[in-house]
Amino acid sequence: MRRALQLASLGRGGTSPNPLVGAVVLDAAGQLVGEGFHKRAGSPHAEVVALRQAGERARGGTVVVTLEPCCHHGRTPPCCDAVIAAGLKRVVVAMADPDPRVCGEGVARLRRAGLEVIEGVARAEATQLNRAFVHRVHTGRPLGILKWAMSLDGRTALPNGESQWISSQNAREWVHHLRATCDAVIVGGGTVRADDPLLTSRGRRHPEPLRVVLSRGLNLPKAARLWDQDGAATLVAHGPEAPLDRRLWLDAIGVERLEMGVCEPASLLEALAQRGCNQVLWECGPELAAAALRQLCVQELAAVVAPKLLGGLPARTPVGELGLSRIESDPSWTEDTVRRLGVDLVWTLSRASPSGTPRDRPRP
Amino acid sequence: MRRALQLASLGRGGTSPNPLVGAVVLDAAGQLVGEGFHKRAGSPHAEVVALRQAGERARGGTVVVTLEPCCHHGRTPPCCDAVIAAGLKRVVVAMADPDPRVCGEGVARLRRAGLEVIEGVARAEATQLNRAFVHRVHTGRPLGILKWAMSLDGRTALPNGESQWISSQNAREWVHHLRATCDAVIVGGGTVRADDPLLTSRGRRHPEPLRVVLSRGLNLPKAARLWDQDGAATLVAHGPEAPLDRRLWLDAIGVERLEMGVCEPASLLEALAQRGCNQVLWECGPELAAAALRQLCVQELAAVVAPKLLGGLPARTPVGELGLSRIESDPSWTEDTVRRLGVDLVWTLSRASPSGTPRDRPRP
Numbered sequence: 001m002r003r004a005l006q007l008a009s010l011g012r013g014g015t016s017p018n019p020l021v022g023a024v025v026l027d028a029a030g031q032l033v034g035e036g037f038h039k040r041a042g043s044p045h046a047e048v049v050a051l052r053q054a055g056e057r058a059r060g061g062t063v064v065v066t067l068e069p070c071c072h073h074g075r076t077p078p079c080c081d082a083v084i085a086a087g088l089k090r091v092v093v094a095m096a097d098p099d100p101r102v103c104g105e106g107v108a109r110l111r112r113a114g115l116e117v118i119e120g121v122a123r124a125e126a127t128q129l130n131r132a133f134v135h136r137v138h139t140g141r142p143l144g145i146l147k148w149a150m151s152l153d154g155r156t157a158l159p160n161g162e163s164q165w166i167s168s169q170n171a172r173e174w175v176h177h178l179r180a181t182c183d184a185v186i187v188g189g190g191t192v193r194a195d196d197p198l199l200t201s202r203g204r205r206h207p208e209p210l211r212v213v214l215s216r217g218l219n220l221p222k223a224a225r226l227w228d229q230d231g232a233a234t235l236v237a238h239g240p241e242a243p244l245d246r247r248l249w250l251d252a253i254g255v256e257r258l259e260m261g262v263c264e265p266a267s268l269l270e271a272l273a274q275r276g277c278n279q280v281l282w283e284c285g286p287e288l289a290a291a292a293l294r295q296l297c298v299q300e301l302a303a304v305v306a307p308k309l310l311g312g313l314p315a316r317t318p319v320g321e322l323g324l325s326r327i328e329s330d331p332s333w334t335e336d337t338v339r340r341l342g343v344d345l346v347w348t349l350s351r352a353s354p355s356g357t358p359r360d361r362p363r364p
Numbered sequence: 365m366r367r368a369l370q371l372a373s374l375g376r377g378g379t380s381p382n383p384l385v386g387a388v389v390l391d392a393a394g395q396l397v398g399e400g401f402h403k404r405a406g407s408p409h410a411e412v413v414a415l416r417q418a419g420e421r422a423r424g425g426t427v428v429v430t431l432e433p434c435c436h437h438g439r440t441p442p443c444c445d446a447v448i449a450a451g452l453k454r455v456v457v458a459m460a461d462p463d464p465r466v467c468g469e470g471v472a473r474l475r476r477a478g479l480e481v482i483e484g485v486a487r488a489e490a491t492q493l494n495r496a497f498v499h500r501v502h503t504g505r506p507l508g509i510l511k512w513a514m515s516l517d518g519r520t521a522l523p524n525g526e527s528q529w530i531s532s533q534n535a536r537e538w539v540h541h542l543r544a545t546c547d548a549v550i551v552g553g554g555t556v557r558a559d560d561p562l563l564t565s566r567g568r569r570h571p572e573p574l575r576v577v578l579s580r581g582l583n584l585p586k587a588a589r590l591w592d593q594d595g596a597a598t599l600v601a602h603g604p605e606a607p608l609d610r611r612l613w614l615d616a617i618g619v620e621r622l623e624m625g626v627c628e629p630a631s632l633l634e635a636l637a638q639r640g641c642n643q644v645l646w647e648c649g650p651e652l653a654a655a656a657l658r659q660l661c662v663q664e665l666a667a668v669v670a671p672k673l674l675g676g677l678p679a680r681t682p683v684g685e686l687g688l689s690r691i692e693s694d695p696s697w698t699e700d701t702v703r704r705l706g707v708d709l710v711w712t713l714s715r716a717s718p719s720g721t722p723r724d725r726p727r728p
Contacts, residue, residue: 152667152711153683154518158691165691290675303516305669307697307713311654311686319517322675327522327529333671338702338709345702345711347516349671 001064001094001122007037007046008066008129013205014040016183017276019097019133021046021067025053028060028089041276045070047079051086059087066126068097068119071106080109090116094126098137131350132279135299141269142277144297146289147178148318149304149344156286159312163195167304170342178302180204183277184235186268188288189215198225199283200232208232209281212272214288216263218246227253237271239263265292290320300350301333307343365428365458365486371401371410372430372493377569378404380547381640383461383497385410385431389417392424392453405640409434411443415450423451430490432461432483435470444473454480458490462501496643499663505633506641508661510653511542512682513668513708520650523676527559531668534706542666544568547641548599550632552652553579562589563647564596572596573645576636578652580627582610591617601635603627629656654684664714665697671707 007022015021015038023046025034034057036049044052047065051058069079069091083091091110096103096119107117127134132143149167150156157163167175179185180201191197192213199211211226211234218238226234236250237258250257260267265288272280282292292298303318333349340346371386379385379402387410389398398421400413408416411429415422433443433455447455455474460467460483471481491498496507513531514520521527531539543549544565555561556577563575575590575598582602590598600614601622614621624631629652636644646656656662667682697713704710 150518152665152697152713154514154681158688159685160689162689162691286677293673293675301516301673305711307700307711308691309657309665309683309686309697310688310691311657311683312688313650313681313684317518317677317681319673319675320677321523322673324522324674324676325524325526327526327672327674332707333516333673334707336671338704340702343698345709347669347671347709349516 001066001092003032003035004046004064004066005094005122005125005129007035008126011037011039013180013182016278017041017133017136017273019067019130019278021065023047023050023063023065025050025058025088026062026064027054027057030062033057033061042075045076045079048076048082051082054086060089062090062092063088064092064121066094066122067130068093068095068102068104068106069110070097070099070102071109072101078106080106080113083110084113084115088115090118092118092121094121095123095130098134100137136273136278141266141273141297142183142280143299144269144280144282144292145178145182145300145302146282146292146298147175147302147304148283148289149175149306150318151306151308151310153309153311154317155310155312156318157316158310161194161316163316166306166308166310168306168342168344171304171306171344171346174339174341174346175304176200176202176204179209179281182209182279182281184210184212184272184280186212186214186280186282186284188284189213189218189220190285190287191283192220192224192226194285196221196224196226197283203231210235210272210275210277212237212268212280214238214263214265214268214284216241218242218250220246222249227255229254237263237268264295265297266295269297286316286318286320289318290322293319293322300348302346302348304341305345305347365430365456367396367399368410368428368430369458369486369489369493371399372490374401375403377544377546380642381405381497381500381637383431383494383642385429387411387414387427387429389414389422389452390426390428391418391421394426397421397425406439409440409443412440412446415446418450424453426454426456427452428456428485430458430486431494432457432459432466432468432470433474434461434463434466435473436465442470444470444477447474448477448479452479454482456482456485458485459487459494462498464501500637500642505630505637505661506547506644507663508633508644508646508656509542509546509664509666510646510656510662511539511666511668512647512653513539513670514682515670515672515674517673517675518681519674519676520682521680522674525558525680527680530670530672530674532670532706532708535668535670535708535710538703538705538710539668540564540566540568543573543645546573546643546645548574548576548636548644550576550578550644550646550648552648553577553582553584554649554651555647556584556588556590558649560585560588561647567595574599574636574639574641576601576632576644578602578627578629578632578648580605582606582614584610586613591619593618601627601632628659629661630659633661650680650682650684653682654686657683657686664712666710666712668705669709669711
């Protein structure tokens with residue numbers, strides 16, 4: 001199963017809306033005869049890749065797979081059928097597929113076909129690996145990561161607005177890797193105006209994550225690096241109040257628009273889930289970050305902290321008004337990791353589920 | 365020398381204005397026959413304690429001492445004389461005493477008396493151990509440590525002012541230990557009004573650090589825990605503009621006052637150096653912290669970062685206006701350590717000397 005999880009992680013950044021899945025096939029004598037992972041939606045599933053490699057040697061053997069084999073016709077035929085057809089004796093599964101079309105039915109069908117099924121091997125690791133997929137299936141929204149870079153005194157910019165080069169080269173490269181694990185990167189109009197960001201993984205993901213601008217009034221600069229879509233696509237999401245002339249201008253320069261009934265983080269994430277996003281990165285300013293947090297659109301935090309003091313009472317800080325009146329009322333961020341990247345620290349944290357996630361929310 | 369440095373550190377928090385010093389005595393055969401450390405100003409120096417323990421066995425032997433033996437009459441007679449009188453053959457010294465009354469003259473006198481002197485063994489460790497003493501001797505000011513506790517988004521309080529319980533119990537105990545290494549703890553009037561702090565080491569240092577309030581106008585609450593001096597002394601420093609009625613009130617409740625020509629961090633530190641402080645802790649609000657930084661009264665930072673988001677654009681942050689116009693113009697904080705204390709992180713940093721310290725400043 002450890003090997004199957006390693007294989008699964010090789011698909012990272014490419015499989016959405018599908019989960020990461022890895023599989024190994026052992027012959028009747030326990031020898032490894034096939035392995036595979038899911039590369040991207042529409043390509044063969046992990047079990048099928050591993051079984052093809054094993055061929056006749058799979059007969060009487062075992063398949064070890066990180067996620068319950070599917071039992072429905074999607075873009076590819078059901079994996080359960082392939083597993084049964086291969087003449088396997090046993091199936092070892094890490095976790096059930098949360099997809100309501102599968103969710104236990106895959107395992108049940110295998111058992112009805114007479115195969116031995118062992119469930120729950122390394123379930124915690126498998127659930128962690130696919131936490132974005134699980135979150136999206138349960139909530140109808142992609143998992144959100146809020147990332148910011150700040151000085152040791154909690155500033156994201158000097159009082160005069162200068163914000164470049166707070167973090168080191170090593171930390172910036174880590175951010176490129178982080179973007180490569182995400183299906184979309186989201187900013188607000190203010191960040192486009194202030195920083196003119198590129199928001200790509202610098203080639204670490206193919207295709208690059210979708211670059212999303214959430215802008216109520218479409219008050220956006222005429223020239224911006226985001227409008228050059230040679231290497232990465234850009235989507236501008238806005239509300240019904242966006243002026244017609246600005247919509248027409250975006251259409252004219254070839255930037256895709258998404259008009260939402262209400263211009264807010266939750267609506268955007270539901271739209272992005274429907275476009276197949278499992279995981280998104282918020283790289284926005286304090287007001288949008290606070291709105292995303294208030295609407296439970298953030299499940300993980302990634303704070304890059306640089307050993308510098310910037311100072312300044314009116315200077316910018318990472319998160320705007322959250323409406324808290326007691327410090328204890330802030331939900332806990334747990335399961336954290338601290339990394340050194342050059343001179344900087346990167347502290348990543350995730351909400352303790354289930355209380356911190358909107359899983360109990362009625363499905364839309 | 366490693367043992368001598370361990371011994372020296374046992375005096376931490378008690379020796380000011382003197383340095384931390386440890387010594388071991390080996391007999392002619394190299395056997396350990398005495399050890400000692402300097403406990404507090406006025407008590408015997410480390411070499412004398414170790415030589416007393418060794419007695420006649422020191423003759424023909426070696427003393428290993430973390431700091432050059434003194435050659436002047438202070439509160440105790442010169443240690444050089446004791447070393448020479450003990451009939452030792454060799455002296456091993458980690459670092460020269462920066463005190464201009466000693467500074468090489470101790471070693472020279474030992475050599476003139478025919479002893480072999482080996483200098484510079486573990487000099488870096490010894491200098492680090494006594495960095496506060498060295499800093500005070502070189503600059504005429506105690507070494508300053510600026511400490512704050514903040515949330516992951518750089519807040520020291522909620523917008524409504526609530527600031528208690530940002531950090532965990534473990535982190536608060538670490539702060540008590542930090543206070544125990546300092547001769548004084550400094551706040552401004554705003555912190556007294558907002559937090560009514562106790563500012564003690566909770567018994568980890570005897571006597572407790574001097575609690576200092578720097579307050580231009582003496583706009584201080586009538587009732588405050590700092591005015592109860594049963595367990596720890598309080599000093600209020602002010603400028604010439606402080607109203608007479610408030611001075612008289614402080615005198616009446618038995619709180620010591622210090623009137624300075626100008627009410628600012630640098631003047632306060634020079635006064636505290638003259639009172640024997642080697643190391644002080646700034647536990648103040650953002651404006652005073654920024655003033656202390658601007659006047660080079662801070663050589664080390666200790667940021668306690670809690671895994672919480674507080675948010676709020678008008679909320680309080682650790683450091684006020686520093687007058688920086690470029691991010692690169694902030695001096696580097698290096699030589700850092702990250703500790704986990706419960707759920708919190710504590711990041712301590714010090715300025716890269718000599719550029720970041722005011723050592724090149726003319727002596728007052």
